[in-house]
Amino acid sequence: MKLAEPDNPVRYSWLADQGFRLSPGPYVSESYAARKLVERLPHTDALEKVTERIFHPGRVTRSWTTDPDHGVTFLSSADIFQSDLSSLAMITRKSYEENARLPLKAGWTLVTRSGMTAGRVTYARLDMEGLACSEHVLRVVPDRDKIPAGYLYTFLASALGVTMIKGTVYGTSVKHIESSHLSDLPIPRINDEIERQIDSLFQQAMTLRVQFQNGITEATQDFFESAGLPELSDLRWHDLSRDTDFSVSRVTPKTLRSLNFGPRAQRIIETLRSTPHRSLGDICQDGYLRTGARFKRVDASPANGVRLIGQRQAFWMRPEGRWINPRQAPADVMQKDETILIAAHGTLGDTEVYSRSVFVTRNWLAHAYSQDFVRMVSGDPEFPGAYLFAFFRSEAAFRLLRSMSVGGKQQEYHPSLLRELPVPECTPADRDRIAETVRQAYRWRDEADALEDKAQALLSEAIRDVNQG
CATH class of the missing domain: 3.90.220.20 (DNA methylase specificity domains)
Incomplete structure (x- = not known):
């Protein structure tokens, strides 16, 4: 049941706007209430102005x-x-x-x-x-x-702005x-000083988000160049010969699916094996490499729950998702620092997130994650998650993961093939440098989030002060 807010009660002018209707619907509409609250401020401009x-x-x-x-x-x-x-x-x-x-x-x-x-x-x-x-x-x-x-x-991105926008749907x-x-x-319109302060925070956040993008891209390029495989840093999959009319010998019962033997992917695997490498299963032997446990979602309030992130939302700039009770969910919904999550279920369209990877660190450790990810946790401190992520976000890794698919319409990974995936070692100095590049990029991302949050807090405080004054 919706109720009118005590600090924003229904007013006579609202009744007049609605032709003195006495049904409660329009008056407890969040959009209508938000618009009326903003219109009561001393100075407003129509968006078109x-x-x-x-x-x-x-x-x-x-x-x-x-x-x-x-x-x-x-x-x-x-x-x-x-x-x-x-x-x-x-x-x-x-x-x-x-x-x-x-x-x-x-x-x-x-x-x-x-x-x-x-x-x-x-x-x-x-x-x-x-x-x-x-x-x-x-x-x-x-x-x-x-x-x-x-x-x-x-x-427009604030609670008031979004509520009003959704009211126009x-x-x-x-x-x-x-x-x-x-x-x-x-x-x-608050005052010029506040508006400029908020804009300054916004501009700084935009700059940091570019630095984040440049940082993770640079880390991936550095990874392949350090491994002596610069040709894989700009892989053009569709320019390679298509996987048609090929034969395979020494097939074992492990897999009979032709996709798992595709020549394009096999050539990339052989290229990775041509440089010093370790298998993914070996790196994660004392860590973690499996999909999450299935569980029933039990909703909770934000004050008592955690935000559950699904496959698509995990790739967004700011997290979105429902709030669940973590005490009624398996422990693996929460992640360790520098966990890599690989979207584990989906179809093979190029624009689908299936086989794309995200890096969980810093602020995103506060969120829960659905079972639809492979959780990859390195068991060797010489191969930190930040280093591995520089590889797994690449086009080459994406295509190799796709080649390991099994299933019908909904695909997932063949566990043995996944464990056998070769990961270039590089030198210890290279690994440290690449990992630090990734970590710095994610520090910039968190700083951008904090600046945008600060701008929202400054706006809310200014509106509240004007409304109370």
Whole structure:
């Protein structure tokens, strides 16, 4: 049952807005209450007054390519939340150039506009500049002469902003938001100093997120160059000869699936074995290498529970997920520092997260993770998780993991093949340097999160002070 909030009670003016309806629905709507709370502030501007435009590019013809020399990264309405942008699909430059409204510019606020997740908010980061983005994403372009970009985003991404945006969603089975639905949203104006402070925090966070992306990319390149395998740092899988018309001898009962013997993957495995290496099973012998235990989710409040992260959400910039009671879940939902989680169930589409890896450290240790990941914990301190992650986030590792798939529609990994995966050793100095590069990248990510949280706290405090004054 929804109740009116004591600190934001239903007012006579609300009754007038609704034609003096006495049914409670409109008055306990979170969106309606949020809008009225913002409108009571001394100074607000309609969103259309502080933006250059609010738009989406319209439907486009998507011709796809796998050649980075002839393509542009394309962001779907889910990809805009991705933490790592290095493995996304590309459309051809011809498709990209046919619509001048496709490219993003850093600092724009992005709002998903269709589907069951309509109304979710993020922003175009510095490394999204010039990338193509789906028509299912609204672009809110700030007029920087009227409002700082970071302040506008921070409000629209706040609890009040998101609640108001979700209140504009219409439709039944397929939800939608149109540009015109957002144009009259009230945007509180606090004072120039606060707005500039919030924008400064936002700009610093954007810079740190670029440093994070550059850091993990640099670590992977360093890994292969140190192993003497620079050709694997920029693997173009689809440029290799396709796995057709091949034969295999000395087949054992371990596996009879042709995918597990694909020549492309086998050539990569032989390349890895040509350099000093250890098997993944050997590295994890005194650690952990298995999927999580299945369990029943028991919901809990944020104050008494932990956030449960699933396969897709684990790859987002900021975690999302339901809150569960950790005391009624297996112990392996919580992870040790520098655990690598590999998405363990899914299908073989190139844009699926199946076989992609995430690194759990620092702030993300506070979250729980579903059973749909292989938990990889090194048992050898000479091979820390940060070093291993530089390899497992690569295209080469992704393709090798895919080649170890078993199952019907939903794939998972053949446990023996997974344990046999060769991991280049490099030298101790190389391993230390690569691991530190990864750790520093994740420190930058956490700092970016903290700056965005600080901006939200500063906004909430300012609104509360103005409202009480």
